[in-house]
Amino acid sequence: xxxxxxxxxxxxxxxxxxxxxxxxxxxxxxxxxxxxxxxxxxxxxxxxxxxxxxxxxxxxxxxxxxxxxxxxxxxxxxxxxxxxxxxxxxxxxxxxxxxxxxxxxxxxxxxxxxxxxxxxxxxxxxxxxxxxxxxxxxxxxxxxxxxxxxxxxxxxxxxxxxxxxxxxxxxxxxxxxxxxxxxxxxxxxxxxxxxxxxxxxxxxxxxxxxxxxxxxxxxxxxxxxxxxxxxxxxxxxxxxxxxxxxxxxxxxxxxxxxxxxxxxxxxxxxxxxxxxxxxxxxxxxxxxxxxxxxxxxxxxxxxxxxxxxxxxxxxxxxxxxxxxxxxxxxxxxxxxxxxxxxxxxxxxxxxxxxxxxxxxxxxxxxxxxxxxxxxxxxxxxxxxxxxxxxxxxxxxxxxxxxxxxxxxxxxxxxxxxxxxxxxxxxxxxxxxxxxxxxxxxxxxxxxxxxxxxxxxxxxxxxxxxxxxxxx
Amino acid sequence: xxxxxxxxxxxxxxxxxxxxxxxxxxxxxxxxxxxxxxxxxxxxxxxxxxxxxxxxxxxxxxxxxxxxxxxxxxxxxxxxxxxxxxxxxxxxxxxxxxxxxxxxxxxxxxxxxxxxxxxxxxxxxxxxxxxxxxxxxxxxxxxxxxxxxxxxxxxxxxxxxxxxxxxxxxxxxxxxxxxxxxxxxxxxxxxxxxxxxxxxxxxxxxxxxxxxxxxxxxxxxxxxxxxxxxxxxxxxxxxxxxxxxxxxxxxxxxxxxxxxxxxxxxxxxxxxxxxxxxxxxxxxxxxxxxxxxxxxxxxxxxxxxxxxxxxxxxxxxxxxxxxxxxxxxxxxxxxxxxxxxxxxxx
Numbered sequence: 060x061x062x063x064x065x066x067x068x069x070x071x072x073x074x075x076x077x078x079x080x081x082x083x084x085x086x087x088x089x090x091x092x093x094x095x096x097x098x099x100x101x102x103x104x105x106x107x108x109x110x111x112x113x114x115x116x117x118x119x120x121x122x123x124x125x126x127x128x129x130x131x132x133x134x135x136x137x138x139x140x141x142x143x144x145x146x147x148x149x150x151x152x153x154x155x156x157x158x159x160x161x162x163x164x165x166x167x168x169x170x171x172x173x174x175x176x177x178x179x180x181x182x183x184x185x186x187x188x189x190x191x192x193x194x195x196x197x198x199x200x201x202x203x204x205x206x207x208x209x210x211x212x213x214x215x216x217x218x219x220x221x222x223x224x225x226x227x228x229x230x231x232x233x234x235x236x237x238x239x240x241x242x243x244x245x246x247x248x249x250x251x252x253x254x255x256x257x258x259x260x261x262x263x264x265x266x267x268x269x270x271x272x273x274x275x276x277x278x279x280x281x282x283x284x285x286x287x288x289x290x291x292x293x294x295x296x297x298x299x300x301x302x303x304x305x306x307x308x309x310x311x312x313x314x315x316x317x318x319x320x321x322x323x324x325x326x327x328x329x330x331x332x333x334x335x336x337x338x339x340x341x342x343x344x345x346x347x348x349x350x351x352x353x354x355x356x357x358x359x360x361x362x363x364x365x366x367x368x369x370x371x372x373x374x375x376x377x378x379x380x381x382x383x384x385x386x387x388x389x390x391x392x393x394x395x396x397x398x399x400x401x402x403x404x405x406x407x408x409x410x411x412x413x414x415x416x417x418x419x420x421x422x423x424x425x426x427x428x429x430x431x432x433x434x435x436x437x438x439x440x441x442x443x444x445x446x447x448x449x450x451x452x453x454x455x456x457x458x459x460x461x462x463x464x465x466x467x468x469x470x471x472x473x474x475x476x477x478x479x480x481x482x483x484x485x486x487x488x489x490x491x492x493x494x495x496x497x498x499x500x501x502x503x504x505x506x507x508x509x510x511x512x513x514x515x516x517x518x519x520x521x522x523x524x525x526x527x528x529x530x
Numbered sequence: 531x532x533x534x535x536x537x538x539x540x541x542x543x544x545x546x547x548x549x550x551x552x553x554x555x556x557x558x559x560x561x562x563x564x565x566x567x568x569x570x571x572x573x574x575x576x577x578x579x580x581x582x583x584x585x586x587x588x589x590x591x592x593x594x595x596x597x598x599x600x601x602x603x604x605x606x607x608x609x610x611x612x613x614x615x616x617x618x619x620x621x622x623x624x625x626x627x628x629x630x631x632x633x634x635x636x637x638x639x640x641x642x643x644x645x646x647x648x649x650x651x652x653x654x655x656x657x658x659x660x661x662x663x664x665x666x667x668x669x670x671x672x673x674x675x676x677x678x679x680x681x682x683x684x685x686x687x688x689x690x691x692x693x694x695x696x697x698x699x700x701x702x703x704x705x706x707x708x709x710x711x712x713x714x715x716x717x718x719x720x721x722x723x724x725x726x727x728x729x730x731x732x733x734x735x736x737x738x739x740x741x742x743x744x745x746x747x748x749x750x751x752x753x754x755x756x757x758x759x760x761x762x763x764x765x766x767x768x769x770x771x772x773x774x775x776x777x778x779x780x781x782x783x784x785x786x787x788x789x790x791x792x793x794x795x796x797x798x799x800x801x802x803x804x805x806x807x808x809x810x811x812x813x814x815x816x817x818x819x820x821x822x823x824x825x826x827x828x829x830x831x832x833x834x835x836x837x838x839x840x841x842x843x844x845x846x847x848x849x850x851x852x853x854x855x856x857x858x859x860x861x862x863x864x865x866x867x868x869x870x871x872x873x874x875x876x
Binding site: 513 | 557558573
């Protein structure tokens with residue numbers, strides 16, 4: 060069920076009718092949340108509910124067994140990881156690896172080829188698999204006492220606001236919250252409303268309006284030879300993916316607040332970062348911190364010297380790239396960021412630049428352009444296409460302003476401009492001034508949220524699924 | 531005095547604060563209420579360019595048609611917007627006519643079978659009309675068939691009813707019927723479409739401003755290998771086989787060339803590889819009746835789709851021609867019966 064679908068509005072209205080009553084009792088609360096979450100997920104394809112159940116049961120029992128048989132903790136952890144990575148591998152990566160093996164055989168002139176199985180990709184498999192794995196790993200590390208109640212566990216694992224596109228909420232963060240009933244205050248409800256309205260606006264008005272322009276460009280239905288056109292398209296894609304994904308996270312966080320829970324911040328104005336390191340502390344925070352805690356640090360982090368630190372960082376970034384999709388383009392995207400981080404670690408250029416007058420502003424702009432450049436690999440259908448687009452972006456001999464004007468809609472320009480303006484306001488610190496707390500500002504804010512919701516109805520772009528559902 | 535004025539001003543400030551406090555306490559409700567007011571205000575005040583049956587229900591209704599018509603019109607968007615069953619019924623009394631066309635449709639066997647199923651089993655005179663546009667005979671149209679999409683949507687939108695569809699229609703984006711010239715060139719100004727979804731399956735459509743050259747660019751590329759491709763001999767053969775099968779079942783089959791501006795018709799022949807004469811030969815040999823309606827003589831709003839008045843004219847001509855064919859057949863039957871009468875007497 061998509062957040063931006065009529066079915067979801069009915070679903071959420073019905074959910075919140077019974078929630079204030081049922082949340083008073085633990086079992087009723089967990090049971091209701093689990094049932095609602097499975098219904099929400101099963102709306103796409105009910106068969107995949109069994110996949111979450113299987114993945115969840117492996118981790119639930121593995122964690123319980125770790126407490127009961129501490130000497131076999133490692134074995135149980137390996138079993139849990141194999142189970143989770145195995146299902147992720149089968150559904151998401153099998154055809155990718157098979158295709159590459161077939162290609163290698165073909166390179167050596169062999170006719171041998173393994174069949175591609177074309178399994179359908181369960182929505183949000185990467186998110187809930189990682190969330191489930193973090194549970195067993197934290198129990199293994201002794202950071203978490205496993206729950207003995209299966210409903211408590213599934214209420215955490217399958218909690219519908221974040222089930223299919225994050226944020227990836229750790230068990231240490233959410234399980235204790237689910238233990239208690241926290242009464243929702245007006246302040247929390249309003250905070251939730253604000254997040255939901257802003258999230259829907261970002262997705263339905265901004266991302267969905269930009270989507271046709273970007274899709275047309277990458278479908279190669281527009282003239283290629285235009286340097287300005289491709290730069291504008293890439294700026295638009297940067298804001299499309301940001302608004303699409305952070306919009307989903309905002310809605311998820313807002314819904315959690317309405318339920319009386321807190322999800323961690325997932326996006327913190329990433330395009331205002333003045334270094335790539337900072338970008339990864341602001342972009343998809345729950346995933347980057349997951350990779351840091353469960354991949355980079357277990358590999359040794361930077362404890363064994365700079366070279367080992369770089370190697371571990373490269374591994375984490377490449378795995379992160381692959382997490383986004385079974386394709387060489389995602390791997391290239393991860394590699395680009397790893398390369399950026401390597402240069403940054405070696406030269407410390409952002410700090411040096413920030414030291415000079417106005418240098419920080421230049422650093423922010425340069426980082427944005429670097430991120431933009433890497434997005435080409437993320438969005439391209441193939442490495443060949445990415446190569447062609449990059450060549451065009453730097454083909455200054457063909458500015459092609461007329462082509463840009465021809466194929467870019469004024470609505471997409473308007474919403475992109477709106478988001479750039481919003482970033483400028485945040486960057487300048489205007490949004491955080493004292494006047495925001497005045498009565499009239501609060502009233503204006505209330506009206507603004509009403510206007511945002513109305514805009515979602517009348518100014519929405521052509522509907523589409525959230526980009527991150529495919530990951 | 532000054533003290534009392536100060537007290538008054540403090541009281542009024544306290545009252546305002548209480549009022550604002552109420553507003554602050556219920557901000558979620560206020561914001562939702564305000565947005566509802568705006569939604570209803572904007573929804574009711576805007577000019578509607580769409581009328582008739584609510585669009586989402588229109589498609590559900592169309593895909594659900596079974597066992598309910600005497601004469602069924604088939605085809606792609608050219609037929610969808612060009613044939614008014616209501617106008618045809620004026621010339622064909624006691625005949626229920628339905629327009630079973632879809633936007634981008636290929637003449638595939640499932641589509642033709644579904645069209646046959648629309649015919650009423652108890653009808654005394656069943657008929658199917660094929661509105662032949664070369665695009666509907668291409669592999670691209672067969673692969674990306676709007677008929678299939680609408681049928682799949684029906685499975686997902688079983689709950690859809692006219693009231694709900696009306697609500698969805700009310701909540702449609704403001705610019706849903708406004709487009710820009712290909713590629714969104716703002717300098718040329720917006721193009722506004724008005725569409726009336728009729729319960730008999732016709733969408734009476736118009737475009738402001740009308741532009742007979744708008745479709746020419748699209749038709750010069752649509753038959754390319756990377757798009758829908760040229761007319762497929764396999765699809766033509768399949769259509770002809772279905773026509774023959776229908777004739778075996780005593781279903782009348784009429785065909786006519788989908789009207790368009792002369793430039794588009796020319797591109798269909800040259801780029802699309804459509805040999806009308808050869809097609810008509812096969813069609814008539816299979817038992818179909820070809821209606822030559824001078825396809826280039828109708829007014830279009832974009833070069834390929836008829837504007838409402840031209841659609842009514844075409845439908846009238848179709849009704850009159852079918853009526854004439856039927857009258858002629860009746861005459862032949864009665865004259866052959868007259869001829870056979872002496873034999874019967876013997």
